Amino acid sequence: MNAVCDLNHFAKAKFDEPGRQRALDRLKVVDSQAEPPFERIVDLVKTTLNAPICAVTLVDNDRQWFKAFRGLNVDQTPRDVAFCDHAIRAEAPFIVEDATKDARFANNPLVLFEPHIRAYLGIPLKMPDGYIVGTLCVIYQEPKAFSEHEIAILQNFANLVVGELELRTIAFTDGLTNLLSRKAWRDRVEAEIDRAGRYTNAGSILLLDLDHFKSINDTYGHDVGDLVLRKTAEIVNAVLRKHDIVGRLGGEEFAVCVANAPASVGFAVAERLRVQIAALAFPDHPGLSCSASIGVAAFEPGATVDALLKQADEALYEAKRMGRNQVRMGESAALPSWTD
Known part of the structure; x- marks a missing residue:
């Protein structure tokens, strides 16, 4: 102290x-x-x-x-x-x-x-x-x-x-984006999962990864890469509700906890994020565009942060495998996938 x-x-x-x-x-x-x-x-x-x-x-x-x-x-x-x-x-x-x-x-x-x-x-x-x-x-x-x-x-x-x-x-706080750090995000989400379990609240975890981010850094430089990360953070903050929890896990990977809402809401939020990130414009950098692949995992009884992140990561991998710039839901929830 x-x-x-x-x-x-x-x-x-x-x-x-x-x-x-x-x-x-x-x-x-x-x-x-x-x-x-x-x-x-x-x-x-x-x-x-x-x-x-x-x-x-x-x-x-x-x-x-x-x-x-x-x-x-x-x-x-x-x-x-x-x-x-x-x-x-x-x-x-x-x-x-x-x-x-x-x-x-x-x-x-x-x-x-x-x-x-x-x-x-x-x-x-x-x-x-x-x-x-x-x-x-x-x-x-x-x-x-x-x-x-x-x-x-x-x-x-x-x-x-x-x-x-x-x-x-x-x-x-992550110094670049002003979002929660990885540890802070995990701590907050652990508390939310515990609360959801006690009150049988629904919720979901979104794992978001910017597509081909390395090529942005290689082509335009790390300063522009940082700009893309900050713009992505701004979009996430604008879309989410006050009580949702967002953090930067590292690199170009972000995580969101959509609290006290069914998995269909989490999926809709993920799609809204995907669309708005794909619409980002960078007038000072002609030819620059970005997109995101997103995996979604629904809260389940007894689920841990690690288990939900693993499920969301598997869904994210599937989104990338299927062509990127997509949202995929973890296998436990029976929701359709939305693509371009």
């Missing part, structure tokens, strides 16, 4: 909600699994400030979600009752000494019922682009006045949280 950021040196905070939400989405952290750096921070906060409740809170569209927390029995609450929704609207620490005497919160269900909030201190988590994505907060179940020393301590811990978020972004 050695990432330290000075919030005072960052850009001026902006409360532009669409931009703030995009900044949070870029972190790709909401609904992620527990990570030791954030767990250690909340442990230290709880001990240092003798706080019965503390949390690293990220404020999403309609909820606050806790990346790490102690003293709570839920990992999220609706945004419209969140104290943290007030805290993200200003750069200064947000302090409530007695919620029962504060007109904004006296009738709040989090005050009237569990966890019976009385005192709250939240430090905004301001990222280097100026957007505040959440808070580091402590909660007490008795009224409390916060000293300057306590506020300063929590501010220092908030600096650490911001630093860890930045480090996480670097480690979990």
Whole structure:
């Protein structure tokens, strides 16, 4: 836990909600699994400030979600009752000494019922682009006045949280395309498969490989090859829904998890991607075109990420064998193949 950021040196905070939400989405952290750096921070906060409740809170569209927390029995609450929704609207620490005497919160269900909030201190988590994505907060179940020393301590811990978020972004993001790295994609998809198994949700894995990519690099150079990869990433991001998961596995290979949708939707998404990639134009490079072959594997009970990737890879190989620029479905799902 050695990432330290000075919030005072960052850009001026902006409360532009669409931009703030995009900044949070870029972190790709909401609904992620527990990570030791954030767990250690909340442990230290709880001990240092003798706080019965503390949390690293990220404020999403309609909820606050806790990346790490102690003293709570839920990992999220609706945004419209969140104290943290007030805290993200200003750069200064947000302090409530007695919620029962504060007109904004006296009738709040989090005050009237569990966890019976009385005192709250939240430090905004301001990222280097100026957007505040959440808070580091402590909660007490008795009224409390916060000293300057306590506020300063929590501010220092908030600096650490911001630093860890930045480090996480670097480690979990492919530098060229800004998509998830291979490891980050696998981690997210493992969680999604587990969730699908518990709630019997459907889903599918798409494995996408750009056709004849080596010849693009050989003919036009690696800078142009990088441009093709970035354009492909832009198309994938534009086609997918917010909760779908996309990563660059390496080279010219991309992977997508189409979550909570039947295999027919995954297949349709793959075809849409194929068509739009084939339509890419490069005015500065006459004669350059590209296409993609895509294999699709449907979620099955007990399936692992490795098993689904293997099935999608076999379907991808079949698409290439049949002439490339095609989508093929893994054998387990009875769907027709779409070709040009």
